[in-house]
Each structure stands twice: as C-alpha cells, then as structure tokens.
Amino acid sequence: MALDDVRMRGFRRRWDAHQARQQLLERITALGAEEVSLWEAVGRILAEDVASPMDVPYFDRAAMDGYAVRGEETFGASSYSPVSFRLVGESLPGRPCPRALAPGETVRIMTGAPLPEGADTVVRAELALEQGTVVQVLEAVPPGKSVSRRGEDVQAGNLLLSRGRRLRPQDVAILAAAGLSRIPVIRQPRVAVLITGDELMPLGAHLSNFRIIDSNSVMLDALIRRDGGLPMHGDLVPDQRETLRQRLKEACEAAEVVLISGGSSVGREDYAPLLVAELGELLVHGVAMRPSSPTGLGWIAGRPVILLPGNPVSCLCAYDFFARPAICRLAGRSTAWPYRQVCLPLAAKISSELGRLDYVRVRIRNHQVEPIATSGASILSTTTQADGFVLVPPESEGYAAGQTVPVYLYDEEESHILEQ
Amino acid sequence: MALDDVRMRGFRRRWDAHQARQQLLERITALGAEEVSLWEAVGRILAEDVASPMDVPYFDRAAMDGYAVRGEETFGASSYSPVSFRLVGESLPGRPCPRALAPGETVRIMTGAPLPEGADTVVRAELALEQGTVVQVLEAVPPGKSVSRRGEDVQAGNLLLSRGRRLRPQDVAILAAAGLSRIPVIRQPRVAVLITGDELMPLGAHLSNFRIIDSNSVMLDALIRRDGGLPMHGDLVPDQRETLRQRLKEACEAAEVVLISGGSSVGREDYAPLLVAELGELLVHGVAMRPSSPTGLGWIAGRPVILLPGNPVSCLCAYDFFARPAICRLAGRSTAWPYRQVCLPLAAKISSELGRLDYVRVRIRNHQVEPIATSGASILSTTTQADGFVLVPPESEGYAAGQTVPVYLYDEEESHILEQ
DSSP states (O other), rough: OGGGGGTTTTOOOOOEEEHHHHHHHTOOOOOEEEEEEEGGOOSBBBBBBBSSSSSSSSSOOEEEEEEEOOOGTTTTOHHHHHEEEEEEEBBTBBBBBSSSSTTTTEEOOTTBBBBTTOEEEEEEEGGGGEEEEEEESSSSSOOTTTTEEEEEEEEEEEEEEEEEOOOHHHHHHHHTTTTEEEEEEEEOEEEEEEEETTTOOOOOOOOOOTTTEOOOOHHHHHHHHTTEEEEEEEBBBBHHHHHHHHHHHHHHHSEEEEESSOOEEEEEEOOOOHHHHHHHEEEEEOOOOOOOOTOOOEEEEEEEEEOOOOHHHHHHIIIIIIIIIHHHHTTTTTOOOEEEEEEEBBBBBEEEOTTTTEEEEOOOOOEEEEEESSSOOOHHHHHHHHEEEEOOOOOOEOOTOOOOEEEEEESSHHHHHHOO | OOOGGGTTTTTTEEEHHEEEEEHHHHOOOOOOOEEEEEEOOSSSSSOOOEEOOSOBSSSEEEESSEEEEEEGGGGTOOOSSEEEEEEEEEBBBBBSSOOOOTTEEEEEOOOOBBBOOTTTTTEEEGGGEEEEEEEEOOOOTTTTEEEEEETSSBOOSSSSEETTOOOOOHHHHHHTTTTTTEEEEEEOEEEEEEOOOTEEOOTTTTTTTOOEEEHHHHHHHHHHHHHTTTEOOOOOOOHHHHHHHHHHHHHHHHOOOEEEEEEOOSSSTOHHHHHHHHHHHHEOOEEESSOOEEEEEEEEEEEEEEOOSSSSSHHHHHHHIIIHHHHHHTTTOOOOSSSEEEEBBBBSSSEETTEEEEEEEEETTTTEEEEOOSSTTTOOOHHHOOSSSEEEEETOOOEEEEEEEEEESSSSSHHHHHHH
C-alpha cells in the first residue's frame, strides 16, 4: 500500500469495518495449553475435554441424617406397629462404622457419612424413635431411600467439562470433587502496548509545556485484562522512526499481540503504518468507522499488530472493535461483545453516513435512548457520561426518533439504568 | 433460639428467605475508603465525588492535521481565488511553535498540537495547498473550526465521576487525563472462609478411607473475588467444637465477613449455629429455600457470619443468595444478581411448595427452558450442566409448561446459549 501520497491528504480509501476485522480474525486461532491450579482456573478456557478419573461420590453415603438399615426390613412398619432395630454404632462423615450390619441391626448415620456394609437405606430421623440401644422405625422405607449412590453425581470416565468451556466457580468445584487439582487451559495472550507521542507524559507526572498525560495505558491495561490478555507495558515511545521500529521488533518477539496507540494516521510523524508495512504486512489502514477511522491492522512475524488512534475515545472504540476480538480469539474465548444489550426506543434521531459504521455514545433516561451530542470524537467525558453505545451499521443512514434500537451497556449491572 | 430440641428432628421453623436476607443486609453498610493507583482502580467503587483539578485539554489544540490561521483571514477564499499565507513554522504534539502568528502567517499543525498564539482556526490539509513557504487556502474556514478548545472535555472544578461509581476502563482514562493518579475507593472486604468437616481433604490430596475433597474452598474463592471481596483461607477445620470456636473468633478479628461451610444444620456435630449464638447473635437458622435450607445468619463482634451448607450445590445457592449481597454491600457494590436475565418459555412444568423459595437449575434448548430433573440437592453436576437457574418465589406453587419465566444465566456471554 503506497502511503506517501496520502500524507496530509487523508486516506484514499477506507475499509469496511467488518471486512477489515474479518481480515485480521481469519488468521487468528487460540493459543496452546498450559496447566494451572484450580485456584486460578475460574474464567480461563478449558483446553481439552476433561473426563472424571473416579466416581463421585466414590462410595454410597447418607443423603439425610437418620438410621442406616436394610430397607426391606422396614416393610410393614407404621407408627401403630413400629419395627425395632438394634443400634450397633454410628457412621459419621469421614468416620465410618467399622462393622457390617447383621439382620435387625442399624447404625445412627449423619448426612454424607458412608453407608455401612449391609445397609442400603437411610430412615430419616423424623421417622424413627431412638431409645437406648433400640431404634423403632415408624414407616416402611424402600431400599435406596435417602442414599446418595456411588457415581450418582459423576461416573468414572464420563465427560465432566468440554474443551472451550469458560470455567465457572461451580466447574472448579466439580473438578476438585473428582480428584483433579490442575487442569489444562488455553494460555493467556501477552499483549504488548506501545504508546507513542512526544506530547505524552506518564501517569502521575507533573504536566508542563503543552504536554498531556497518557491516559490510554491505564485504560488499555484494564481492557486487555478484561478480555483475558496479559498486558505488557513499557516506557512511552517518542515520535522517532528508529526508536519505534526497534520497540516494535522487540514487542513482536515478546508478545502474541502488539497494540500501538498513536501515530496511526497519515500525518508526517505517523510512522506506525509505514513500519508495519516494512517489517511485515499492513493489511488494513483507514477504516470507515466513526470514531476510529485512523485504525490500522497488520501482521509481523506471525503476530497481529493493531494500530489504534491516539485519541482516547477512538482508542477505546478501535480497541473494542478490533483488538478485543483478536485477543479473545487467541485466549480461546467468545468474540461476542462483552456488554449487555437492551432494546429501547430512541429519544432523538441518530444520523449516520451510508458506508460508515458509527459508534454513538448514548444515555438512558426514562427508558429512552438519548444520543450524546458531541462536536468531536475527542471528548473523553462522553464515554464516562454515557450508559452505553449504539452501533449504526454501514448499510444504515441512521435511526429515526422513536425507533427501537439495541444499546450495548458499559456497565455490568443494568438494573439501575433501566429503573431511571 | 433453642437448638437442642431440634437436633435430629429438623428445623422447627424455617425463615422466609427474603426476610432472612433482609435481617442480615439491613445491618450492613459499605466499608471506608483507601487510596489506590489508577492502574488498580477499574472495577472498584469510587468512595468520593471526584472533581477535575484542571481543564482538559488545558490548552487549545488542533483537532485535525492542517494549517493554523486566524479564521477571519480565510474569508472569501475559494479554489478559484485562494488566499495565500506565509508558512512560518510548525506545531507538533509536545513541540509547540515558539512564536505567535502575525497577520497573513500560518504554521503547519498536527492533530493534538498546541495552537500557536494568534491562531484560532485549523484549515484541514485537504483545503490547502502548500508550495514552498506559501500555503494557499482554498475555502473560507470560520474561526474556531477544527480546534479542540481548552476545557472542551472537562472544566477545572467540574465533577468527573460520582461517589459509588463502579469504575470503567474509560473512567480511569479521564481521571488520568485530568492529572490524577491515585483515587479513593471503597475498601475490599476481607472474607474469612472456614471449611468444616472431618471427611474433607484439601485439594490435591490423595483420597482414602471414605473421605472426600473439599470443593467448596476453590468455588467460594472465585465467587468472593467476583463479588469484590478478598478471600482468606486457612486449614480445614475438624468437627471439634473448641477448634471451631477458636477459629471462628480469630476469623472475626481478621476479616469483615465470615463464611462457615458445613456444620450448619441441626445434626449432633453441627456446632456452627451453637457457636454463633454463644459468641454473638444467631439471627436466622433454617431457611425456607431449596436447596440450602440449613443456612444460618448471625453476627459476631460487628461482623456478619454466614453459615453455608457443606453440600456444594447448597453452598453455591446459599452463597449467591445470602453471602454475595452481604459482601457486595460491604464493597459498596450493587446487590443485584450478577447473572444476565432472559425470559423464555418453559419446556416442562416446575413444581414448588408454597412458602418456599426454589432455585431450579435449567438448560436452554431450542429457545426453551428445560428444568434439570434431579433427585437430590447434592448433585453438583447439575450446576455444571445447567445454563442457569429459575427462582420460584415462596408465593408460587410453580410454573406451567409453556409459561415464560425469567432465567438467570451462569455464563457472562449469553449469545451462544440463545442460538441453541
């Protein structure tokens, strides 16, 4: 792609946003596996099908507190004519009764305790009267009643969880119960973040001389972690071609994804697209999307390289649209939007341009969607005032007031918004 | 509350689940504040209103690449009769033009660069022709065009974010842009987890002699972290009254919430309710809820103490219903369910008992809700096979097949389920 002739003149052509994303994603597959402890496994993606190495439970146990008996010996029992058993011991969880039951015998048993040999039933405490060494059973109880059978939950060899599963808290519980303590999960992609711009100073620096604080690093850090990546930060990169070139090469060796923020447009000091083309392949440069049109997508040494606009609003949108699904796919996760969706009517119209994807920040008030009017893409406070955003697809010129549109909510908890 | 007369006989009375929860929650308020770096702030709850210490941006800057001019000097310009300016320098981000513009002068300017003194407008590069030291402007451009004004995003003293806000990635970006690097957030509650049961062995142990692996610890660890708490684990606690008493006292000193798993029912070795009553106050013991009826709620030395059933399924439900909102409230978070809700028709009826809250695990297949049939509450695999759960409130006897019911989805990403 010839870049020089577009410098200071804008992009000659802008890629369709979905096509551009597709170009990037179709080359990306999930990383390999690593073993982790169950303590670290929730939220990770299972790399292989996992079968149970054992029956769960691996012995018959009481499902209620009561008395272990042979069920058939209770037949005919009622409160008018109870059946008596000899109490010969007790079985507690982890402290089984050492002897087998002979006919006419029972042991006191607690929920979770092993059923003694010879017993097949637990008579619930409410259905029995204990007096000294005699237990009177007041009701017939069929064999197997109130017993949790060996293998009732999971049988040895059965599939516990499938490859690709995003592990839930209860998943690690069942893996633990089945005797596992480490499991194979997809590795987390390391994501190198290169922040360019001579005007930038790091978080906490004292501002002077028309410089500004780099706010993309902390934002990208949280976004990358949300999406299952491991962010790798370094010093801010000055607008010097050779320095950026060196840092980019290092990043491609150290990480599985490289994000470059800033220097992604067609200005004189926008070296990032040139360097990606030089060191690898620049697949896409300039996208029909607002904000975030100066986005670039490339490939160096088998690594996706994503050029994000330096402006924080554009950076956020471009991250979410391009970098997020790339990182999620490497991490073995779904590439679906991480935001909850609600459908509500628009309080005012949204205008868009045919052929362009618009990312419109909105508020929700009185169960209506209010577009946040803004003169420019650079107003970061619009993203903090917004409850979410509406995507206007390229094939649409916008939406009329009153039309019901899907809104992606920034917040995980939608309920308070919907009550407004 | 007298406990001895209910031993081995079940609970005399069961509390309404919502009333029981209310008993606990009405005493709980958010913890105090601590300062954290913006690098650690996303997901935390802002403890105070935060105003901007400065204007953002704090200088006028170019919103486009082009030429800085006095706008009124372009009036009358067109491609047929361009207006010429003398090119006297350039302004780059972080490298401002050192001199002010005199009439008839312009400087080349890049997006984000400071506007030189004397200029009020940026002529987009596409609307100008640069030839040597002369720039011809081809269109009239009104003053203020393509300029990002000082304070345009945020003005000094204005509220940036309100107390109680759960911080998003873009929130830390705007806080950083406004020159802040540390902010006050609500402290994370420390949650002591006491796991009791002589039958239990820790994760990774080799099973023998009718013992089972403690699967609640890893599950609770993930749940507590999800809800903004800091889990504190210790060794498994044997079923010995004095040991549990000692551990419970230590836990109440070290943590803001204490969870005890196991020993919460009315069996002979269920010491937890007795000890809570002895060391503090047992508010609730026994809840009209299935599973999880042997749940207890108490208060020791100003700390909520929650008795969770040892059975993992019951433990999960009781955690979600009682411990989760307690931890969330201490952490300053919303106590709303963390699961997405969808409404779909039932494929088969659900029966429940009047007066009891039922937590029914369900699958979603073909856009219908299928209750997972199970004989007992102890089948952990039902929670891993389930896509979510339906709550049947105490005032309902259940739902008929075909009725549309709300389902809480375990998975954060619902889309793949809804496509099934």
